[in-house]
Amino acid sequence: QLDRGCALHTAARGGLSSVSSQDVPTERPRAVFHTSESDPAKHTEQHEGRLYNIPLEEVKAVFPHGLPYRFQQQIQTFNEARVMVRKPALELLACLKGSNFAHPAVRYVLYGERGTGKTMTLCHVVHYCSKQGWLVLHIPDAHLWVKNCKELLQSSYKKDRLDQPLQASVWLKNFKSSNERFLQEIKTQKKYLWGKQESTEEGRPLGEVVEQGLARVRSASDAVGVVLRELRQQSHRGSFRLLVAVDGVNALWGRTSLRKEDKSPVSPEELTLVHNLRKMLRNDWSGGAIVTTLSQTGSLFKPSSAYTPQELLGKEGFDALDPFVPIPVPNYSPREFESCYGYYLERKWLQHEKAHTEDGKAELQFLSGSNPRQLDRLAGPL
Amino acid sequence: TLRLICTTAAVQRKNAGASGPEKYTEAFIKKQIEEFNLGKRHLANMMGEDPETFTQEDIDRAIAYLFPSGLFDKQARPLMKHPTEVFPEQRKIQWGEDGRPFHFLFYTGKQSYYSLMHETYEKLLNVQKHQDQLKAEDQLKAEDLPLQKEKRNLAGSRWLTKIELEEMLVEKVSDDDYSRFIRLLQKLAALPCADIEEKYIQKFSKEVPAQLQRVVIEPLQYDERGVAFSTGEGKRKTASATAVVYDNGTGKITVNGIDILHYFPVLQDREQLLFPFQFLGRIGKHDMVCTVSGGGRSAQAGAIRLASAKALRSFVTEKEVEFMRQAGLLTVDPRVKERKKPGQEGPRRKFTWKKR
Numbered sequence: 023q024l025d026r027g028c029a030l031h032t033a034a035r036g037g038l039s040s041v042s043s044q045d046v047p048t049e050r051p052r053a054v055f056h057t058s059e060s061d062p063a064k065h066t067e068q069h070e071g072r073l074y075n076i077p078l079e080e081v082k083a084v085f086p087h088g089l090p091y092r093f094q095q096q097i098q099t100f101n102e103a104r105v106m107v108r109k110p111a112l113e114l115l116a117c118l119k120g121s122n123f124a125h126p127a128v129r130y131v132l133y134g135e136r137g138t139g140k141t142m143t144l145c146h147v148v149h150y151c152s153k154q155g156w157l158v159l160h161i162p163d164a165h166l167w168v169k170n171c172k173e174l175l176q177s178s179y180k181k182d183r184l185d186q187p188l189q190a191s192v193w194l195k196n197f198k199s200s201n202e203r204f205l206q207e208i209k210t211q212k213k214y215l216w217g218k219q220e221s222t223e224e225g226r227p228l229g230e231v232v233e234q235g236l237a238r239v240r241s242a243s244d245a246v247g248v249v250l251r252e253l254r255q256q257s258h259r260g261s262f263r264l265l266v267a268v269d270g271v272n273a274l275w276g277r278t279s280l281r282k283e284d285k286s287p288v289s290p291e292e293l294t295l296v297h298n299l300r301k302m303l304r305n306d307w308s309g310g311a312i313v314t315t316l317s318q319t320g321s322l323f324k325p326s327s328a329y330t331p332q333e334l335l336g337k338e339g340f341d342a343l344d345p346f347v348p349i350p351v352p353n354y355s356p357r358e359f360e361s362c363y364g365y366y367l368e369r370k371w372l373q374h375e376k377a378h379t380e381d382g383k384a385e386l387q388f389l390s391g392s393n394p395r396q397l398d399r400l401a402g403p404l
Numbered sequence: 405t406l407r408l409i410c411t412t413a414a415v416q417r418k419n420a421g422a423s424g425p426e427k428y429t430e431a432f433i434k435k436q437i438e439e440f441n442l443g444k445r446h447l448a449n450m451m452g453e454d455p456e457t458f459t460q461e462d463i464d465r466a467i468a469y470l471f472p473s474g475l476f477d478k479q480a481r482p483l484m485k486h487p488t489e490v491f492p493e494q495r496k497i498q499w500g501e502d503g504r505p506f507h508f509l510f511y512t513g514k515q516s517y518y519s520l521m522h523e524t525y526e527k528l529l530n531v532q533k534h535q536d537q538l539k540a541e542d543q544l545k546a547e548d549l550p551l552q553k554e555k556r557n558l559a560g561s562r563w564l565t566k567i568e569l570e571e572m573l574v575e576k577v578s579d580d581d582y583s584r585f586i587r588l589l590q591k592l593a594a595l596p597c598a599d600i601e602e603k604y605i606q607k608f609s610k611e612v613p614a615q616l617q618r619v620v621i622e623p624l625q626y627d628e629r630g631v632a633f634s635t636g637e638g639k640r641k642t643a644s645a646t647a648v649v650y651d652n653g654t655g656k657i658t659v660n661g662i663d664i665l666h667y668f669p670v671l672q673d674r675e676q677l678l679f680p681f682q683f684l685g686r687i688g689k690h691d692m693v694c695t696v697s698g699g700g701r702s703a704q705a706g707a708i709r710l711a712s713a714k715a716l717r718s719f720v721t722e723k724e725v726e727f728m729r730q731a732g733l734l735t736v737d738p739r740v741k742e743r744k745k746p747g748q749e750g751p752r753r754k755f756t757w758k759k760r
Binding site for chain 2: 135381384385388389391396
């Protein structure tokens with residue numbers, strides 16, 4: 023069946039594929055499932071179903087905190103990062119390429135069942151944008167901000183809001199490492215007071231605000247708010263493009279599992295981070311795009327079979343995000359399944375003798391239901 | 405000695421009639437019969453039926469209606485039958501008023517057994533005489549008879565069991581005696597001219613009908629689009645499932661309207677569903693739509709597996725059906741939850757044993 027697969031893929035080859043995939047397919051079948059096109063900007067339908075490589079240095083630079091845990095483990099095992107090019111990602115990239123940046127930012131919501139690859143699609147888009155030189159505001163998982171927080175401080179800025187210093191400082195660190203050069207270029211437009219003595223003057227580079235937030239953990243959440251507001255106000259000027267990528271956006275409008283000291287539940291508006299992020303997601307600014315994913319796995323108090331935007335966002339969230347472009351992310355198509363299976367085979371990840379046979383492949387497809395996460399988990403012990 | 409290989413419920417019943425002298429006198433039995441008939445007429449009047457045409461089935465139905473019982477053992481429920489069925493056959497007193505026994509073999513102790521042996525041996529001698537006569541006339545006739553015998557043997561007949569023989573003779577028969585009798589019968593039946601005594605031999609042989617039943621494989625049905633499909637049903641431990649397997653499919657399976665990936669999140673259940681298709685090598689070829697109810701997660705998976713295997717029989721050659729049967733895909737799993745016993749905490753677990 024490998025030969026048949028070769029024939030299919032070689033027929034769909036485009037001119038952009040590089041030299042390695044033009045080699046004799048039967049001798050190097052690995053090339054069929056891969057493209058060495060590592061610039062997402064050049065990915066088109068011909069590359070659909072194939073895996074492309076991201077050099078490890080870029081991974082560290084672009085994704086300090088975005089990739090799913092299992093994928094990070096896979097990177098460590100295989101010593102390379104291979105991401106599959108799939109149709110939803112291609113659609114999104116086409117929309118982004120064609121969008122007009124003078125208009126208010128368009129919101130895209132990636133939704134789908136559990137384990138179909140929404141986070142990976144988001145990472146693909148983030149990689150594309152960072153390659154293009156956009157400023158990427160990547161929040162890895164909004165659910166981390168609404169649950170399991172050990173420290174809640176009362177905000178000094180507004181009395182009834184609550185700060186989360188730990189999460190804010192972690193995020194600031196990652197943001198700094200991924201967008202170093204922008205932080206020097208962008209200047210603040212207002213004077214900000216941090217407590218009684220420290221302040222940041224007008225016209226200072228944003229990097230200072232971030233440093234301030236990291237140094238003074240107490241005011242980290244406020245620093246985050248300042249960063250977001252500055253970026254929002256300056257993006258329409260056109261000196262840079264802003265991409266807001268939020269994973270698990272339904273966390274911002276659901277319930278939290280945090281409680282105040284008097285055991286009353288905290289609603290999301292009372293958290294500074296969430297409040298600022300919600301302001302960010304309103305489409306009143308221009309010069310960029312907002313890409314979000316819904317995620318059921320981390321969500322609180324939602325049934326496990328819910329996966330549509332309506333169910334997961336709730337009425338409030340749906341209204342807030344209202345004019346958005348929904349993009350469904352389905353399970354693997356047969357071609358994508360074959361390329362994923364071929365990749366595992368080629369990296370000798372499937373050690374079981376039966377896994378190499380046609381029957382084994384059919385079995386894997388049946389048992390995993392072509393769901394990427396299930397396939398990954400199935401292939402693990404084999 | 406003969407060893408019983410096939411056992412049925414009839415075989416395992418003990419015969420109480422042949423043991424010991426009379427427990428019920430003749431007068432007693434006559435009275436019971438009169439009472440039974442009177443009672444039958446009363447019952448018919450009670451139920452509003454005609455007393456003249458009141459059959460045993462009607463009696464059974466009436467009793468089940470008037471005395472409903474939830475007991476599992478059918479023989480423990482209220483019963484109204486003719487006394488000859490209820491009271492086992494007893495031997496009447498074998499000697500007359502002067503103390504002289506009726507039968508000439510009475511003093512052997514096993515009169516019916518020895519009289520039976522005598523009869524059978526007489527038949528044997530008859531047959532041998534007949535054979536000699538035929539040989540004296542013509543040698544050729546002896547060959548066409550073995551064919552008829554094979555027909556009879558192949559029909560799946562078995563000799564009477566020891567217990568059935570005891571019932572017939574109304575006296576105890578020991579193992580040795582029984583085996584002697586069977587050997588004699590076999591010798592008689594093996595002779596080429598045994599057809600003369602066919603009727604006598606048939607008294608002592610029974611048919612085993614269970615072997616003659618064959619499971620009928622249903623043919624494929626075709627629905628409106630022209631796609632072939634077949635249905636199957638399966639049960640496992642309180643869960644029952646029906647499966648409809650369509651041809652020319654992609655391997656998609658829907659359970660109660662939900663995809664299997666969502667209905668059975670556990671891998672083990674999906675493997676159970678996969679097994680019939682994988683065994684036949686038809687994983688991506690059939691679509692399936694099933695409905696299942698009752699039981700738990702595992703039971704539902706097992707029920708669907710059985711139902712799909714039964715449905716797949718119509719698509720597959722007979723040899724493969726035999727393979728499936730041997731693989732255990734077509735057998736109903738008889739394991740059910742065992743009942744809790746009094747004095748124990750569960751079906752097997754006993755209470756904690758305390759030394760004092």
